[in-house]
Amino acid sequence: MDYAPAEATTGTGTLPPTPLKILIAGGFGVGKTTMVHTLSEIPPLNTEQEMTELSEGVDDLSAVPDKRTTTVAMDFGRLTVDDSLILYLFGTPGQSRFWFMWDELAAGAVGAVVLVDLRRVDDCFAAIDYFENRGLPFVIAINDFPGTERFDARVVRDALVLKPEVPLMWTDARDGRSGLAALISLVEHALARVAA
Amino acid sequence: MDDHLGPDGSAGGRVVPVYALTRGRTRSSGRDMPIESLVSVTEHGQRSVASLDIEYRRIVELGRRVVSLVEIAFALRVPVGVARVLVSDLAGCGHLVIHAPPPLEANGGPSQELLGRLLDGLRAR
Ligand SMILES: Nc1nc2c(ncn2[C@@H]2O[C@H](COP(=O)(O)OP(=O)(O)O)[C@@H](O)[C@H]2O)c(=O)[nH]1
Numbered sequence: 211m212d213y214a215p216a217e218a219t220t221g222t223g224t225l226p227p228t229p230l231k232i233l234i235a236g237g238f239g240v241g242k243t244t245m246v247h248t249l250s251e252i253p254p255l256n257t258e259q260e261m262t263e264l265s266e267g268v269d270d271l272s273a274v275p276d277k278r279t280t281t282v283a284m285d286f287g288r289l290t291v292d293d294s295l296i297l298y299l300f301g302t303p304g305q306s307r308f309w310f311m312w313d314e315l316a317a318g319a320v321g322a323v324v325l326v327d328l329r330r331v332d333d334c335f336a337a338i339d340y341f342e343n344r345g346l347p348f349v350i351a352i353n354d355f356p357g358t359e360r361f362d363a364r365v366v367r368d369a370l371v372l373k374p375e376v377p378l379m380w381t382d383a384r385d386g387r388s389g390l391a392a393l394i395s396l397v398e399h400a401l402a403r404v405a406a
Numbered sequence: 407m408d409d410h411l412g413p414d415g416s417a418g419g420r421v422v423p424v425y426a427l428t429r430g431r432t433r434s435s436g437r438d439m440p441i442e443s444l445v446s447v448t449e450h451g452q453r454s455v456a457s458l459d460i461e462y463r464r465i466v467e468l469g470r471r472v473v474s475l476v477e478i479a480f481a482l483r484v485p486v487g488v489a490r491v492l493v494s495d496l497a498g499c500g501h502l503v504i505h506a507p508p509p510l511e512a513n514g515g516p517s518q519e520l521l522g523r524l525l526d527g528l529r530a531r
């Protein structure tokens with residue numbers, strides 16, 4: 211039987227297949243899963259699974275087959291950008307005990323969208339501190355939940371102690387255009403920093 | 407029924423648990439193969455697919471479309487560290503190519519050129 215050649219190895223472009231990644235961060239219930247699923251072209255079926263720690267050694271597993279390993283729910287999405295460029299989205303749990311995972315995800319990343327629920331701003335501080343310390347570009351996306359008081363952007367910036375250059379926007383994670391606008395803002399921000 | 411072969415052509419015997427395939431190997435290539443690394447199948451891999459152990463075969467089948475390490479891990483429901491070992495095995499005997507990750511700027515991020523292409527692509531959506 212003849213197999214079709216792999217698409218991207220013989221694609222129209224001469225550019226090699228290249229992955230890029232963006233992190234979607236924020237506290238529990240802030241809309242990470244929703245945003246990744248709304249933006250992703252792969253069906254949501256497989257995109258959130260309990261996964262054993264990314265770097266977990268298999269030695270432990272084979273030694274103790276029924277050992278319960280730490281599992282984390284990581285959202286995962288994919289957008290084909292052009293012939294050779296694929297963007298991966300990773301929705302990462304905001305708690306600091308998952309920093310081991312963030313390190314691996316953040317390495318080489320374009321940057322992060324930090325989702326914020328203004329009713330629970332404290333939840334996003336760990337993420338903001340982490341990306342600031344790492345020097346990773348990030349934007350703040352305020353998800354508008356019903357019953358949230360309408361604050362002025364300046365008030366929100368003060369509350370989050372944002373540097374003036376950090377983009378801030380209001381989004382709806384359930385709306386693809388809105389999520390896309392957040393990604394575009396992040397890439398513009400990252401570009402401005404590379405160009406500077 | 408058939409005996410399946412390991413990716414190096416050695417007799418693999420019956421379908422074995424994926425952890426047995428990795429034989430405890432892990433971590434070795436974490437730095438060289440980030441989780442978003444892309445792989446695709448080679449012609450040799452396509453020809454050999456039927457002879458492979460089930461987990462290897464599934465990876466080679468997934469690789470007919472360019473696919474990332476993390477997608478492979480999700481599809482096989484194994485930790486990324488395990489998928490990394492299996493992918494290394496397959497690449498080592500020429501069934502898969504691992505596409506080199508893009509070179510990074512001094513600030514640790516992607517190049518201006520790549521970010522520009524990403525921006526164009528996102529804006530065109
Ligand atoms: N009104 C509103 N609801 C949202 C938004 N994003 C998520 N939700 C809802 O909030 C709940 C939690 O979202 P989820 O994506 O699971 O949060 P996660 O824990 O960060 O992954 C779900 O019921 C969503 O439908 C948003 O932008 N606006």
Ligand SMILES: [Mg+2]
Binds near residue numbers: 244
């Ligand atoms: Mg979630």
